[in-house]
Amino acid sequence: MRRYPLAIALLGLSLAAQAGNTLRVGNQVLTVGDSATHALELLGTPAYKEPLENAYGAYRGERWQYPRGRRVVTLTIVAGKVGEIEDRVR
Numbered sequence: 001m002r003r004y005p006l007a008i009a010l011l012g013l014s015l016a017a018q019a020g021n022t023l024r025v026g027n028q029v030l031t032v033g034d035s036a037t038h039a040l041e042l043l044g045t046p047a048y049k050e051p052l053e054n055a056y057g058a059y060r061g062e063r064w065q066y067p068r069g070r071r072v073v074t075l076t077i078v079a080g081k082v083g084e085i086e087d088r089v090r
Contacts, residue, residue: 043066
């Protein structure tokens, strides 16, 4: 009986934010490692771009945000490739 509240809590947390290796866009899929150009072809121009810097202030890449209804998709672009995909509820 004690497992159910824990399972429900974990399910709720997993629905709040998901970072994964793929994102379905219509009938196509964006995958970590795909080019930034491919991301632009699938998702269009991001609503917001933010530069990423390392601990010394050197340019490391960009974070792109795409609002999609009640969700926000955030892509981390490093060296011209998708490094991370995060899909979360606003």
